[in-house]
Amino acid sequence: MIGVLQKVLGTVGDRRLAKYRPLIHRINHLYEGYQKYFLEKDFSEKTGILKEQIANGYPLDKQLPEAFAIVKVAFYRIFGFEIHDVQLMGAIVLYEGCMAEMKTGEGKTAVAVFAAYLNALSGEGVHIVTVNPYLAERDSEEMGKVFQLLGMTVGCIKSNMSVQQRQAEYSCDITYSTHYELGFDYLRDNMVYQVGNRVHRKLSCVIIDEVDSILIDEARTPLLISAEPGKGTDYLYFIDNKVKSLTSEDYQIAESTKQIMLTEEGIDSCERIFGVHNLMHIDHASLYHKLLQALRANHIMHKDIDYVIETNEQGVREIVIVDQNTGRLMFGRRFVEGLHQAIEAKEGIGVQGQPATQATITLQNYFRMYGKIAGMTGTGLEVRDEFRKIYGADVIAIPTHKPVSRIDHPDLLCITEEEKFKRVVQEIKHKFVRGQPVLVGSSNIKKSELLSRMLTAEGIAHKVLNAKNYREEAEVIRLAGQKGAVTISTNMAGRGVDILLGPGVAELGGLHIIGTTRHESLRIDNQLRGRSGRQGDVGSSHFIVSLEDELLANSYPDHLLDELVDLDLANDAALDQPRYIRGIRSAQSSVEGEMYSHREKLLMYDQILNIQRNIIYSMRNDALEGKDVSDEIHGMIRKAVKNEVVRCCPGELQEDWNLVGLVVSLGRIFPYKQSLQLVGLQDITPTSILDMIQEQLLAYYEEKKGLYQGDVLELICRSLIISIDKHWLIYMEALEEVKEGMSFRVYANVDPFIEYERETARMFDELLASIEQEALRVIWNQLE
Structure with missing residues (x-):
């Protein structure tokens, strides 16, 4: 060995x-x-x-x-x-x-x-x-x-x-x-x-x-973990109805990234429809965001491709996401940033209020x-x-135990989708008559059901495996290598289940794979292809695609498209010349680059949140575990007083001070019956005010702490946890609004990531101050 x-x-x-x-x-x-x-x-x-x-x-x-x-x-x-x-x-x-x-x-x-x-x-x-x-x-x-x-x-x-x-x-x-x-x-x-x-x-x-x-x-x-959704809102149905009235001149679609933008004509139309003077003003950021999500719901997100409508156990129709990588239904998850609501409005089912984000993290x-x-x-x-x-991890390719015997045929490029499916059915029929098993990869539910109808018309018995019958997937995939089996499957259904060849199948050439589209990533195509030829088994694969497929329609190289137009090919033409087949991989590479950029951007944004999340979770865990934070309370008192003194008493000139406002604001943080004593006002400075108030509040805290009948540490920790949870939830909601507004920064020639980093840094400082002030307020009320 x-x-x-x-x-x-x-x-x-x-x-x-x-x-x-x-x-x-x-x-x-x-x-x-x-x-x-x-x-x-x-x-x-x-x-x-x-x-x-x-x-x-x-x-x-x-x-x-x-x-x-x-x-x-x-x-x-x-x-x-x-x-x-x-x-x-x-x-x-x-x-x-x-x-x-x-x-x-x-x-x-x-x-x-x-x-x-x-x-x-x-x-x-x-x-x-x-x-x-x-x-x-x-x-x-x-x-x-x-x-x-x-x-x-x-x-x-x-x-x-x-x-x-x-x-x-x-x-x-x-x-x-x-x-x-x-x-x-x-x-x-x-x-x-x-x-x-x-x-x-x-x-x-x-x-x-x-x-x-x-x-x-x-x-x-x-x-993402969310709070319970709120009640539906008729406003989203109204927006959806108005968006449906827009024409193709009003928006532009980038199918490869699933993004959509209003054109100048579209902005003018929306300003007339919604009665706003300048839709691109920051005051209308929420409306603008809802409009874009309604446009995405109507023109980019497709039923039985990106989502399905299922009836839940309570008899209520709901939108269920289809995982584009596995073809499986993602029960219990919702599209983020209001897109799920927009789809609910589009499909005319109950719109759930946008739930508040309680916790989130990227994988x-x-x-x-x-x-x-x-x-x-x-x-x-x-x-x-x-x-x-x-991840700081290398990828190491391990040799196969036995040499790969699978034959991978060159792609066949059809001009139209109709011709593509005709040729797919012809190839399936040819294999089926011989008894050779066939596994057909389909991009989504609609295409798999279309192909199923075509096979039924030809009298070809087959199994369909997609998000609508996911419960059967392991058994269906396991039997896909038996003699005469024809199986239609979305992307990666049944992964982890070996397809074993039935008796006599090896002599027929093994399992034959047919890909009916090229995916955004070559890896997903190779995963389909790899279902055949396991452990040295014989097998074969063939991708039959068309210029009308989503990937090629959006990303096939323009110079090759121009050549094909000049050739004036008939609709039933099909190409296998290497030059045009290489264009398929070029289209994939283009989209793969865009998707990598998207993942990188997501990670960059979450990296900022990750630093903040770790700080908050660490604070919360210290409080949850009863860590002695007595000394930290003194620091929180000093910091809270300093923040208010700086805000209310800027500079050295007393006429610029707001001493009444200072006392009121401190009273909100430290609600106690004994009044603050401000003496020597004629010679007072911001520094002496600060020292004076800090000294009184610290003395008061120590006095009341000594008289408190309960466990002071438990009180402090409980107060911190209550405050952290309250303000972290508010902060999560605020972050969503900041993200919504980032699209406007592009128009100002500003890097949205730098702006997001700067804005969230300021917001996080305010968050920490709010957490500490809220905790002090709770502690003070309990000590009273």
Whole structure:
């Protein structure tokens, strides 16, 4: 086996992989020995010994050969198969905190067990993240057998679990979950009112399956916890109705970035419709924002593509987001910044009031809090630079256990979408008659249902897998490699489920993949293509696309389009010349660049919030844990007084002072019965006023604290938590308004990011002052 690995490494020529050769040789040598004499009890005993050694300071790195060897034995004892050397290579990459690119069917699920086991020996817990709840539960049960034999505890986070259940699952050595569950639990942990209600432990180590999907594709949508939505508003129906009356001359659409802007004619039209003099004035920022969202809802967001309308358990119709990367429905989530409301108004269903944001974080910033982050993917090299820049992690391509036998045919470029689907049906029919299974990738629900109708008309039996029947996905995908099977699937449905070839299928050429569009990212196309040819299986793939597809209609190179126009091709023409096929990749590269820029921008904005969030969460956790903040209260009193004195008594001239206003404002912060004593007013200065008031308030505080019957520290901490929660919620709402106004800064030739940074820095200083003043007010009232 080592000889095979050496041969593979020689062709890869990667020095980093080559250095693993002696390490893998050592693991396999130990494996042979353990395989001969290990009894069932020896596994947990060995784990105990390794844990004890690590607790006594023995380096984790030095434990790798032994740890990996016993995990390999455990796999053989449980499942009866041997782990391949390339899987050990992937496991080492994960342990080193990198991203392992491993093709479909190479056993990534097993690879994660090795790195998780070794990291879990430290006793701090490891999280293994999957793309959906089904995989989390399945892997925790299947791989849990290995962990349990090794003496490790395994948990799985599921939706609707109680706090106590979540705590139990997180306390395990290994915890499986989805990224959403982990992220939302982190946000909720920073909203609890008792330490005992927090569920997370230290964020020590995380291993993410389909890491590019989670950390790259889904990074565009932040995790967000909102308050209960308010009541609907007729005003949004009114705006939607007026927006529907606008013509194509009134707006411009950038389909590639899903953005829409009013033209000069559109601005004039809206000013007439809504009776405003200057729509672009800052006073009309809220109206302008609602207009843009209504335009997006009507002209960019499409039913059965971006969202579906579902009837919930209460019998109420609601808008449910379709995840554009997986094709799955995202129950419980709403489009942000008022877009969800605009779609509700467009579709004529109940508009929920925009809920206030209580807590939010991007997936990038959540996962960057872990001490070690690693991941697995079938398509990571294309975004290697992004992983390095944002996560400080390299992507290492792992060779396949067996050479890839799949035949990838050149794309076929059709002029019209109608002709494209005709050719797709012809190709499916040709394969179906032979009995060769076909998996067809579709971009959205509408296209999959269109293709389904065409196949039905041809008498071709098939299965359709999209967001409307997501519950069947694992079983449908599992059977997609059986003789005569035809399966239509949106983007990545069924990921993590191996497609095994049925009897006689290899002789027919294996599983045939047909892509009916090229996606925004080449990675997503490669993920579809990679469903065929697993573990050296034969297979084939073919992308049939058209110039009317969304990607090509918006981003196909202009000079090539001009050439095709000059050729005056018939509508039923199709092209396979390399020159025109390369234009497809050029279109993808253009959109990939735009999407990367969008993710980078999102991260830049959230980085500012992340610094502030960490400060607030740290303050809140100190108070929640009862940290002694007595000295800090003195500082808060001094600061509050200083702020008011500076505001009310600027400069040295007494005629510029507002002493009455000073006393009133201090009375709001420090509501007490005893009046402030201001003496020697004829010779007084701002500094002496400050000293005088601070001295009186500090003395009063100490006096009342000594007379207080309850626990002063508990009072202080409770007051801080109440104040933090109240003003953080207000701050979150204010930030949304600031973001809405940023679009106006572009017209003033100002960098919106710099302006956002400057504005939020000022707002955050005000937030901290408000938190402290509110806490002091609560404390003062209680002490009275």
